[in-house]
Amino acid sequence: MTPEKKKRRQLRNLALLSLLLLLVGGTFAFQAFNQRAINDRIRENSVGGRTHDYYNRDTENKDVFVENFGDVEIMVRIRLSEFMEIQRGGTTGFEPLVPGTTRDDVDSWTIMRPAANDLNTRTGASAAFNRYSRLTFGWERAGQDAPWFMPTFNHDNTDLMTAAAGHARDWIAGGGATDAVTDGATHPGDGTDAYWSSGDDFDNSGGTWPGETITNDAAQNLQQDRAPMTIDQWYALPAADKTGNFWVIDSRTGWAYWANTLQSGQATSYLIDAAEMAAAAGNIPGQYYYSIHVDSQLISSDQTQEFLTLEADGTIPHIHLSLLLQEITNNDGNPGVFEDAQPEAFNFSAMNPGRVFTMAGEQYRYLENMGSGNHMIIRNHTFANTSFAQEEEVFDSWFDGLEPAVQDRVQPVSDDFVTGNVPYGDITFDGPGPRWIPNNLDDFPEVAADVTRVDTGGTSRAFSLSLADVTRLSGPGRAFPNHAExxxxxxxxxxxxxxxESSVRGWFVNNGDGIGGELSVVGHGWTAGSGGLRPALIIR
Known part of the structure; x- marks a missing residue:
């Protein structure tokens, strides 16, 4: 190699080395486009429940409870209705115990309605059965755990058949028969007490019973936390005891509510454990027919308003029912209905209209989210024996007694509402039920325009709602979804x-003297212990 070529090679190698050093030790741009991953799934959560009715007419055992065979929690209610007719010796026909009821028309049967504070005493039309029939509510055996049952094979949540065993007759399978003979069983077992026990199973591979052709193992009912009770008795319980595994019966409508959400795979404790005829039935000179109809309604826990509608006969649910349902489904992250807490513990934006809560020693109903961080609430209870003229005195005294933490959140409203006036007879209403929602307030512009708002030129104070306020706050999904609420x-x-119609009479919301919750008018000076003034607030 000539000296010239050797020199050129050395220069080339030096240049390559310099470039390599730049690549190793220098900075450089990095790009890694579209590194992506995805993890997804489609899952259908099945909602399903089945009412079990195990009955044996020979032993008079009758077990009624509900099983959740679905994937998500459900809410449960059951209602019993009774029918009895008697044919006395020497007569040619049967006479119904309760006039107007007939054996073939189950809808005419008498709903079991207990006394307000005594589940074992029927009232109203159902009181006629006290003499002839005894129902044993709940299940309790000294020293024994909860009973066992055979889970349903029928997992079709569109199928309305019950799991009826023994002499129990499913309404669909039995074709609506009321003859004390037709077979309508849809589930294994003879209806006697403690038929199933730990370790039992049943092979339905032959398709003997409706549903899947599988083998099921016996499962255990939930242990009842306390015996079934009326809703008035429930209301008197301490706040910490108001939900759990037990039944609560609305004495107005007869519906019995499971005081908890029923989780997947669970079965309630028994609503009733026996239906026995009393001695008076055995002393009837002739023959009699007696039957119990079991009606159930099972819903997902986001559908509680379905339980608050008017009954077909116009009966409204008990005033405490909404509180019970709210306690069961308290899932908005706020303290429970009866759990007293300071204002900072509440996220009002998470509340649904109609939510009841207890703040700084006072119980309120949440009315609406007014936007801009403002929320309207109303004291849940009234000031009894108070007249229209006492409003300023009563409200100022009450407001002054609120804790400062609450007062500091109250927003100003107008110092002088322009209310207008409208005679009772000039208002027309939309239903359901009587005097529910005015439908012609626009014909009275001053009345329609009297809607409570924040008024920065006003005063932070309590106020009464207007007719326009109540109108817009009433209806499904609102603060007052039904008459009872x-x-x-x-x-x-x-x-x-x-x-x-004049300055001496005013509009009011009535109580249970009618069906309750109706709009009407009353004298400004009239007072009574059953109601009066009810203050509302706008808070932040």
Whole structure:
């Protein structure tokens, strides 16, 4: 190699080395486009429940409970209705125990309605059965754990058949028969007490019973936390005991509610454990027919409003029912209905209209999210024996007694509402039920325009709602979704600020003297222990 070529090679190698050093030790741009991953799934959560009715007419055992065979929690209610007719010796026909009821028309049967504070005493039309029939509510055996049952094979959540065993007759399978003979069983077992026990199973591979052709193992009912009770008795329980594994019966409608959500794979404790005829039935000179109809309604826990509608006969649920349902489904992250807490513990934006809560020693109903961080609430109970003229005195005294942490959140409203006036007879209403929602307020412009708003030129104070306020806050999904929810706490009536046909009468929401929750008018000076003024607030 000539000296010239050797020199050129050395220069080339030096250049390559320099470039390599730059690549190793220098900075450089990095790009890694579209590194992506995805993890997904489609899953259908099945909602399903089955009512079990195990009955044996020879032993008079009758076990009624509900099983959740679905994937998500459900809420449960059951209602019993009874029918009895007697053919006395020497007569040619049967006479119903309760006039107007007939054996073939189950819808005419008498709903079992207990006394407000005594589950074992029927009232109203159902009182006629006290003499002839005894129902044993709940299940309790000294020293024994909860009973066992055979889970349903029928997992079709569109099938309305019950799991009826023994002499129990499913309404669909039995073709609606009421003859004390037709077979309508849809589930294994003879209906006697403690038929199933730990370790039992049943092979349905032959398709003997409706549903899947599989083998099921016996499962255990939930142990009842306390015996079934009326809703008035429930209301008197300590706050910490208001939910659990037990039944609560609404004495107004007869519906029995499971006081908890029923989780997947669980079965409630027994609503009733026996239906026995009393001695008076055995002394009837002739023959009699007696039957119990079991009606059930099972819903997902986001559909609680379905349980708050008017009954077909216009009966409204008990005033405490909404509180029970809210306690069961308290899932908005706020303290429970009866759990007293300071204002900072509440996220009002997470509340649904109609939510009841207890703040700084006072119980309120949440009315609406007004936007801009403002929320309207109303005291859940009224001030009894108070007249229209006492509003300023009563409200100022109450407001002054609120804790400072609450007062500091109250927003100003107008110092002088322009209420207008409208005679009772000039208002027409939409249903359901009587005097529910006015449908012609626009014919009275001053009345329609009297809607409570934040007024920065006003005063932070309590106020009465107007007729226009109550109108817009009433209806499905609103603060007052039905008549029962519009009644004041403790079944009380309450005054509005809107005048009636004159300055001496005003609009109010009545209580249980009618069906409850209806709009009407009353004298401004009239007072009664069953209701009065009810203050509302706008808070932040």
């Amino acid at each position: 519009r009644v004041g706490g403790g079944d009380t009536w309450w005054r509005l600020r809107t005048h009636g």
